[in-house]
Amino acid sequence: MTRRGSPARGLGGRIWEGLRPLDPLRSVKAALGALVIVSVIITTFLVFVAIHSATELRVVTIFSIIASLLVTQFVAQGLTAPLDEMTDVTRAMAGGDYTRRVRAKRRDEFGELADAFNTMAADLEAVDTHRKELVANVSHELRTPIAALRAVLENVVDGVCEPDPETMRTALRQTERLGRLVEHLLDLSRLDNGVVPLHARRFEVWPYLSGVLKEAAMSRGAATLAGSGTHTRTDVHLHLDVAPPELTAYADAERLHQVVANLIDNAIKHSPRHGRVTVRARRGAAPESLELEVADEGPGIPAAERRRVFERFDRGGPGTSGPGGDGGTGLGLAIARWAVDLHGGRIGVAESAHGCRIRVTLPGLGQTRN
Template identity: 35%
Template sequence: MSNETPNQHAASRSGTRHRDERPIGRFSSLKTELSLLIVIATAIAFIMAWILLKVGWSGWLAMPLTLLVALGITYLFSRGMTAPLRQIRDVAKVMADGDYTVRVDDAATARNDEIGQLARSFNEMAGELQHADQMRRDMVANVSHELRTPVSALQAMVENMADGVTEPTPANLEGILNQTHRLSDLIAFLLDLSRMEAGAASLNIESFDFADFIDETVEPLEIADAGHAHTIHMNIPQGIIMEGDQDRLRQLFTNIIGNALKHSPDGTAVLIEAREDEDNGTVVTNVVNFGSQIEPEARSDIFRRFVKGKTGPGTESGGTGLGLSISRWAAQLHGGTVKVVDDVRGADFEITLPKYH
């Protein structure tokens, strides 16, 4: 059974496992170590030369031997001092080949000098690269899955109609339309995600009435929700004027309210209430999904990309898993926040936005 730490195991896989070979102690400055090395090598060379001359050695013999000993001491000391640099070089080569799991070992990171700081920073960078690479892999896999599902459904429906297996009835055509809408939504989400990653999103700031804005946002959601018998209660004070990009904010509220409707049983209600926080100059909106709750440990995860909510025990929602991530991004663009707060009534998404920019 191996007693290696994860870092040591990673380093040994790259052929870079080392122990601390420094005869000099653990100093907090590489300059101190180098200065001490010069002092020790010079002192030993001087003492050795003095002893050899005292015992009658010729200067032509004593001086070369003294220089060789001094060089040997310098090499021995410097080898331990530079070992982590060689290890970082070797690990960097392995990372350049695409393996981001390797790390500089504990002996290097335990140093207190500049090389130790470099080793720790290098390991942090390697961890970030490994995380980014895993995120990239997960995103490619998730996007492929999300695209394949509606495309496969569309292909099957169209092939059945082309072969005469099914008739192009209004119900079948509506099924095709629903799948194209799903594809369109996913593509729109991915475009927003690319803007979010690039930091290239710009805001078209304008003043608007918040109550009218919420009415306009809710209306198409009520139409799309037909057949589920949900009731949307709104408690929005009149006269709240705020500034923001209405398109981005509509994404934010559409995703949050749509999420509440999607995770509410048929025939239940969703509450949208807002208030002004005069002290902080913000508008606080709560979207409450009555009856259901989100566990505290899951409240941060649901805002991660491609994390889907549950419509029932063990059952994922049919969404893309990007809506809440896009919502949080839209809020952050405006200097606001979106979070789940404690509420005995049910799952409560609290949106805080500044009134003015």
């Protein structure tokens, strides 16, 4: 059944919106126009009173001027109050206080300006909070390996322990951890500043992903032999599933390597002993697009934390690390997200009966950002 009142209300709403410039509460121009009209009415009324009474014209003129000034002062105070408040809030923000806001209760242009100003203030507060958290997290992450490395070197210098291979491997582990953190920070800095161009090309997915998995397996083996590295989870099996086998995609191979390598590293780290990490690739909806999934058999990610895991320095909640995990730097998934964003794609945690499944969608030919 059609609701007969809807078209009328829609037409009435459009007419009312069209009359907005004439609404003194929704337009500064209308408010100024109303001020002139009220002043003219007051003056005319006083002149009319003077003509029909014994009041002198100069007295009427004085009262007319006073009334006009009072009305003008009242309207001007109402119009400039938001600007005065914005000035105070701006000065507070210049002093580092980003919590102040402008009271936006008006419906005119100043109200819209106040809303935009509050949005800007909220964004600046978020940026300032993120900057402080970044400095605190980076300081904490750098302090840990530096302190451990300093302790090892001090023990060697003081003669507490000999510079044997085991001691040097301990120092090497901390140095590599420090190097990984600095490398991740540099990657994020380049991505934030937009200085990482995309060199998209067409490539075959199977040999490409096979090479990435082979590199991950070799790095784990080298870490085990050296007694160092990110982790030594050689008990986790890597499996590649590409269909069709001749599948091709259009993307920046180097940036995509960052995405896949970080996702595999994260999946291995959270896998149970003798677990299985599956890298699955399928053709997307658009030409040369790609849908990529990396799944593990770990504890998974709670629904409340699925958006937060892609933030910097987030390591997931307690109990989400697999055996032998070192916690990482908390930057791998953030780098993966930024690299996917550069392609104009999407990344997120997909629903899974068990474990964690992260899905990446790349737009393909003609839709990748340049």
